[in-house]
Amino acid sequence: MITSAPEQANPVGHSAGGPPAGPTPPETATAIELVRITKRFGTGSRAVAAVDDVNLVIREGEFFSLLGPSGCGKTTTLRMIGGFEQPTGGEILLHGKDVVGTPPNKRDVNMVFQSYALFPHMSVFENVAFGLRRKAVAGSEVKRRVGEMLELVQLQGKDRRRPSQLSGGQQQRVALARALINRPRALLLDEPLAALDLKLRQTMQIELKSIQREVGITFVFVTHDQNEALTMSDRLVVMNEGHIEQVGSPREMYERPRTRFVAGFIGTSNLMTRSIASMDGTTAILECGAGERFVVRDAAALGAVPGGKIDVTVRPEKITLGTEPAGGEMCSLRATVTNVVYMGAWTQYAVRLADGAELTVFIQNATNSEDAAERGAEVWLGWDPAHSLAVAPQ
């Protein structure tokens, strides 16, 4: 059995909620495992590592997303799993078997391409049937399974159309059906929704997720859209400049970002670099003005020492605004409101701290019909110390 050793190799790769290390629980079998995968383009001193020493475990049946900005190596990683790029180093295990060097047509995975890559000279039926024809499946069986597939993606009656006669969303569905009909062990999706307009994309997000639940196949989904990754994934990885920043569930990624990059990339973040006044066990007490309090728990693991610096973030919706210091154990900082934007369900405040740092605060408009503070007002920010999140610097 393969253990989560690769996660050990990556100090920031632990997920907060899951077991910190040790063997993968037996009930979640490993579908795809990347072991020290590296991909360099070019040769010699001009070689660029698109993917640099990446270790990753994707579990059987999960919806797993590779998330990151363009050029972070997510698509290259996916293409290496599919067999379209050869890694310069490392192993790709599909269900425990190393497939490096195996051509795409001999791998038990299928891909949905960003541009759909439908065969323009074939009907929808023949596009979907292509994989079965290669396996010499009997004609009646092909007809039945293509029919089933077209029904699954809601394209009944469109089987005789050419791809050019379909809308973008419909082409997307054909691409999905064409890949899924082969019953792959894993489906690879390379930004499949990027070409669709917003409304259609949201529809397809929900549909894709429900299809995944229905067929129970492992989906590996590449996207640069953090909303998409958060709403669709069971787990996701955030990549940056060819390496893994963090792996975890959407909730873990949002509630407990491990690095500055993840905190900034997923959701809105109030990232600050502050000086440490003293340590109380593993808790760092940060330098503050009179009456203020700013503590960060579990900071010692990130190398916090008195007199040192620490990168810390607080999510905007965790912060409250008040006229008095929050008191007790709560973190409490003095600030000036510089802008108020009414957003309907919530109000967004821009505030400036005494040291000049600009923060964002979201206050839900649950009961108060009036804004908690006006522009220019002196206020006290308050939050639970559990929401002061220490993150690894870049």
Place this chain on the structure above:
Amino acid sequence: MSTTIEASSTATSGAVAPPPTVHKVRRGWLLPTWGWIVIVWLASPVIVMIVFGFNNTSGKFNIQWQGFTLTWYRNLFVIPQLTDSLITSIEISVIVTIIATALGTLMGFALGRYRIRGAGSINLVMFANIAAPEVALGAALLSLFLTIGFPLGFWSIVIVQVMFSIAYVAVTVRARMAGLAPSVEEAARDLGAGPIVTFFRVTIPMITPGIMAGALLTFALSIDDYIITSFNAGSTVTFPLWVFGAARTGVPPQVNVMGTLIFAFGVVLAAIGFVTGRRKKRQLDGE
């Protein structure tokens, strides 16, 4: 949700949207007149050829209009050497078209899809092939055949014509390949097709417009080639060679008729190629 898709399908089908207005500037009479002069200039030899195919000539030279007749159409094949030369030419052209199209397609595919070693020199040789004067090519090939002792005749003509046609096919196919996303072929590989099946089931159908254009060009170049062929023909007589030989003693009107028929065939072929090519391209390129 179905309404969303319906709406977007109407939005993407360009036929519904009004075409962008093109402002055609009236340029007066000079440009159209010039255009027509060029057309007349280009077409007049062809028109003369067609017209004199119907000339009721009696002398050796078919250069004076002597009244309308269909005699030459009725007695098209009465000159055995002329008929033989036409058959030889058609045979050669068909063989050359098949061979040059097959080889040129593979070459264009390789150049258009892969970064291959020596692509630069191949492109240079292809360009030289197209640009080199035919006299130089013909003489060089003749000396090659003489050196290696290859017998001049039918097959030497086929070889030289294939040689100068390949580049044209390769160039048109390469152009078509350039406009083709590699992901479509990757998708075929992904769905279980090996490289050979992918090539024949996916690549070839998608570059068919380019292949057809190259084949038509090859046939046209082959059937009327005179210079290179004359160097390497030996005792074999093709249609252009026979006509050139006959010109010294007087060209029989049957030549006009055959010329007309070849021209008509070419025009029909080109028209079919144009129409199907456009339909095919529209289908392949989508939207």
